[in-house]
Amino acid sequence: MTPQAPARAAPAERRAATIARVAGALDGVLHEFVETRDGMPTLIVPRDGLVEVLSRLKSRASFEQATFVTAVDHLPATPRFEVVHQLWSLTHADRVRLKTRIAVDAAWVPTCTHLWPGAAFMERECYDMFGIHFEGHHNLRRLLMPEEYEHHPLRKEFPHQGIEPDRLYRAWEKGRREEFFERRAKEDSK
Amino acid sequence: MGSLNPDPTRGADAGASDLKAWPGGPKTYAGTTPGRGPHPDSGAVRTDSGAFRPAGGDRGDTSPLSAADDSGNGFMASSLDFLINWGRKNSLWPMPLGLSCCGIELMAMIGPKFDLARFGAEAARFTPRQCDLLIVAGTLTWKMARACRQIYDQMPDPKWVIAMGVCSSSGGMYDSYAVVQGVDSILPVDVYVPGCPPRPDAVIDGIMKLQKKIEREHPHRRLLRVPDSVEERGHEMILRAPNAAVEVEPHTSSTHEKTTYFVDQSARKPEEGAR
Numbered sequence: 051m052t053p054q055a056p057a058r059a060a061p062a063e064r065r066a067a068t069i070a071r072v073a074g075a076l077d078g079v080l081h082e083f084v085e086t087r088d089g090m091p092t093l094i095v096p097r098d099g100l101v102e103v104l105s106r107l108k109s110r111a112s113f114e115q116a117t118f119v120t121a122v123d124h125l126p127a128t129p130r131f132e133v134v135h136q137l138w139s140l141t142h143a144d145r146v147r148l149k150t151r152i153a154v155d156a157a158w159v160p161t162c163t164h165l166w167p168g169a170a171f172m173e174r175e176c177y178d179m180f181g182i183h184f185e186g187h188h189n190l191r192r193l194l195m196p197e198e199y200e201h202h203p204l205r206k207e208f209p210h211q212g213i214e215p216d217r218l219y220r221a222w223e224k225g226r227r228e229e230f231f232e233r234r235a236k237e238d239s240k
Numbered sequence: 241m242g243s244l245n246p247d248p249t250r251g252a253d254a255g256a257s258d259l260k261a262w263p264g265g266p267k268t269y270a271g272t273t274p275g276r277g278p279h280p281d282s283g284a285v286r287t288d289s290g291a292f293r294p295a296g297g298d299r300g301d302t303s304p305l306s307a308a309d310d311s312g313n314g315f316m317a318s319s320l321d322f323l324i325n326w327g328r329k330n331s332l333w334p335m336p337l338g339l340s341c342c343g344i345e346l347m348a349m350i351g352p353k354f355d356l357a358r359f360g361a362e363a364a365r366f367t368p369r370q371c372d373l374l375i376v377a378g379t380l381t382w383k384m385a386r387a388c389r390q391i392y393d394q395m396p397d398p399k400w401v402i403a404m405g406v407c408s409s410s411g412g413m414y415d416s417y418a419v420v421q422g423v424d425s426i427l428p429v430d431v432y433v434p435g436c437p438p439r440p441d442a443v444i445d446g447i448m449k450l451q452k453k454i455e456r457e458h459p460h461r462r463l464l465r466v467p468d469s470v471e472e473r474g475h476e477m478i479l480r481a482p483n484a485a486v487e488v489e490p491h492t493s494s495t496h497e498k499t500t501y502f503v504d505q506s507a508r509k510p511e512e513g514a515r
Contacts, residue, residue, distance in 0.1 A: 211417060222386055
């Protein structure tokens with residue numbers, strides 16, 4: 051027989067407990083709770099206080115895991131982007147969501163890879179898709195698209211069929227062919 | 241089911257009606273690149289239905305016992321062609337380029353249940369240098385396209401390409417910035433197998449179609465240095481005529497609009513509304 055799991059509290063109670071724990075951990079740091087449709091405890095955090103909030107949530111509220119780091123493009127709203135951090139507590143089995151609003155002409159947020167090294171890939175993907183820079187990331191390269199790619203495909207102004215999607219391939223192929231014919235000409239001249 | 245390149249100028253169901261035009265059951269006339277008419281030397285005639293029929297009636301076979309094959313070549317040349325083609329078509333060595341779910345069906349096809357060995361093509365090798373049949377199975381992205389093209393270039397000639405599944409045939413449901421809208425925009429494709437993914441027997445059907453197509457090739461021309469037509473085999477021309485025009489046509493907003501082969505453009509008839 052597997053041991054019986056302890057009865058879980060009602061969702062509203064658990065949510066209230068999470069909010070209380072988060073608010074306690076963030077005492078004295080600028081943040082704001084907002085209501086969301088899915089009922090997950092959600093905070094709006096300014097960019098300047100983001101690292102402080104994240105490190106407090108990790109150390110004091112025991113959110114041991116960064117489940118994902120991503121962004122939302124709210125074009126044409128200003129500020130345009132919303133960087134979303136979602137954290138998961140292994141100890142308390144609950145989640146919290148952080149939103150940081152940033153403008154398109156200053157599209158950067160501090161990295162959280164010093165707190166959760168596993169967030170590195172998610173930040174790279176976010177950079178690749180939205181062009182949001184994560185300041186302090188040790189290896190902020192594109193993750194999915196080719197490294198020479200110029201666009202950020204998940205930005206709202208990007209057409210889903212792409213802008214010259216085969217341009218990089220054709221350039222590569224042209225270079226290869228030229229190289230081939232040069233080598234061939236060299237061999238022929240020998 | 242697998243089909244030879246459907247004639248782009250005659251609509252999607254043109255191939256089916258062509259098959260009906262053959263007395264004695266479906267036969268595939270694969271001596272030419274579809275859409276461009278038969279080889280100039282072939283003496284083939286156009287039937288009422290618009291299908292091209294080889295000269296010499298509906299014989300359809302390439303037996304050396306026939307005085308000459310449909311290309312109008314003599315007994316020696318057609319015997320040589322028959323022998324070489326017989327060897328080639330019955331020992332295809334596939335290079336499985338499994339890119340997504342089609343790769344699973346490809347494995348099933350090679351495995352014991354569907355048993356591609358019955359068609360002499362079970363010896364899949366994972367090095368392109370030992371293969372002559374590239375099966376592009378799955379969604380090809382532009383990032384992967386470079387690897388795909390390199391694999392194709394590393395394969396020794398003669399070589400054939402099967403686009404397996406709708407993704408590799410046309411991009412499929414991925415009308416996206418990241419996906420190649422049909423591998424024929426980077427490679428010359430011999431057989432397209434629709435399906436998402438196609439069943440293994442559909443791919444086997446495609447391979448049988450390819451075997452029919454190989455039967456109709458004229459390898460003696462290369463062997464005996466007989467001048468060949470550019471239209472016969474686009475990708476042989478790539479290797480043979482390095483100084484031919486290789487200008488890449490400028491890309492338009494949708495890759496559906498243009499199919500680019502690296503062949504001598506001056507020797508090629510313009511295709512209206514290709515694909």
